[in-house]
Amino acid sequence: MKDEVKKEVELYLDDQHIDKIYNALVKVIGKKHRVGFITVLYSTLVMKYEMEENVLNTLQYIHPAVQEISILLVPIHYSIHYTLAVFNLDKKEVWYFDSLFSRSRPPYKRIKTALERDLKIKFKEISKTLCQKLINKQIDGYNCGVHICRIAEEIFFNGSSQRLTPFVIEEERARTRDIYDGICDPSWNGQWFPQLQTPCIADASPSPSFSETSELSTTNDFDMTDTTISDSARSTTESPNSPISSDENAVITHEHIEYLIGSLPT
Numbered sequence: 001m002k003d004e005v006k007k008e009v010e011l012y013l014d015d016q017h018i019d020k021i022y023n024a025l026v027k028v029i030g031k032k033h034r035v036g037f038i039t040v041l042y043s044t045l046v047m048k049y050e051m052e053e054n055v056l057n058t059l060q061y062i063h064p065a066v067q068e069i070s071i072l073l074v075p076i077h078y079s080i081h082y083t084l085a086v087f088n089l090d091k092k093e094v095w096y097f098d099s100l101f102s103r104s105r106p107p108y109k110r111i112k113t114a115l116e117r118d119l120k121i122k123f124k125e126i127s128k129t130l131c132q133k134l135i136n137k138q139i140d141g142y143n144c145g146v147h148i149c150r151i152a153e154e155i156f157f158n159g160s161s162q163r164l165t166p167f168v169i170e171e172e173r174a175r176t177r178d179i180y181d182g183i184c185d186p187s188w189n190g191q192w193f194p195q196l197q198t199p200c201i202a203d204a205s206p207s208p209s210f211s212e213t214s215e216l217s218t219t220n221d222f223d224m225t226d227t228t229i230s231d232s233a234r235s236t237t238e239s240p241n242s243p244i245s246s247d248e249n250a251v252i253t254h255e256h257i258e259y260l261i262g263s264l265p266t
Contacts, residue, residue, distance in 0.1 A: 012080065012145060013082070013145030013149070013176070014145075015040040015041060015044075015077060017145065017176075017180055018040050018075050018082065018148065019039050019040055019041075019075075020184065021149050021152075021179060021183065022037045022075065022149075022152055023037075023063075024183040026156075028156075028191075029157055029192065030064065030156060031068075032156070032159075033070065033071060033156065033159040034068065034070035034071060035073065035155060036062055036063055036064050036068065036069035036071070036072055036073070037063070037073040037074065037075065037152075038058065038061050038062055038063075038072065038074045039061060040075045040076075040077050042061050042111070043075070043107040044077055044107075046107050046110045046111055047078075047106065047107055056114070057114070057118055058114045058115050058118045058119075059118050059119075066089075066119070069089065070089050071086065071089070073085075073087075073155065074086075074087065076107050076108055076111070077107075078105040078106060078107050081100070081144050082144040082148050083098040083108070083144070084151055084152065085097075085108055086161070087112075089119065089121065092121050092122065092124060093124050093126055094123040094126065095161070096108060096125070096128070096131055097135050097148070098131075099135060099137060099138035099144050099147035099148070100144070101128075101132050101137055134160070134161040134162055135147070135161055135163060136150075136164055138169075143172075143173055145176075146172055146176050149176050149179075150164070150172055150176070166196075166197060167197070171196055172196065175193065178193065179193050
C-alpha cells in the first residue's frame, strides 16, 4: 500500500479509523468474551491534566457499559504512535502492547491510575517480556495502527492475543483497509472478514488467555472494492461538525463519541 500514497504521512491510520473498527467488533462479537473499549480520543484528553488523579472519569467513556464487560481495550495515541492497553477486569491484570517493543507511553500510566480509581481495582502489570511474546513486532515507522487493530481482533474473537504467522504487514494493512471500507458501507451485513492466517502461535509457549474461554469463531468472506484509506499521521479533536472544542479544559461528550464512531452499541 505504500506505493499507493504520495507522502508517508498518509500511511498512518487515524483515531476515527481505529474507533470505527473497534466499535464494529463490539457489535459483531463483543459479547462472546465480554470485550469493550474506550475511544482513542480519551488518551489524548488525559494529557491535558497535570496530575494523574485529576484525569477525567473513565466510566462514561467505556462502551458498552462497564457492567457488561470483562476485558477493556484502551487504544492509546501519543505523538504519532499507537499502542494498546488491555485491562482484564476479572483477573485484575493489565497487558500493555507496543508493536515497537518500546517503553510505555505517558498516557498509559494516567489511564491506568484513572481506571484503578474509578473501578476500585488495583491492576497487576504483566511484564513487557510476556506481552511482547503475544504480538508481532513492527518493522516500519507507520503501521502501528494496523498492529493494534489486529491485536484487538484476536482478543475480541479468541479472548487473548497471540503472535501470528505468517504475518505480512502489507497484506494486513490492505485487509485493515478493506475492513474499514466494509463497515462504512451501508450495505454491510454484519459478517466479519476473513483472516490471512490459520489461527496458530509462532512461539512454542502457550498463550495466556485474558478470559476463561478461547473458543475460535469462524469468519465469512466479504467482497469489497479495493480502495485506499486516506490516513493522517495525527488525529484532531476538532472538525467543522465536531461538538468538541480545542479549549484546554474540554471534555469528551457523548455526541463527540457518536461523531467519531457512529451510534454507540446497545
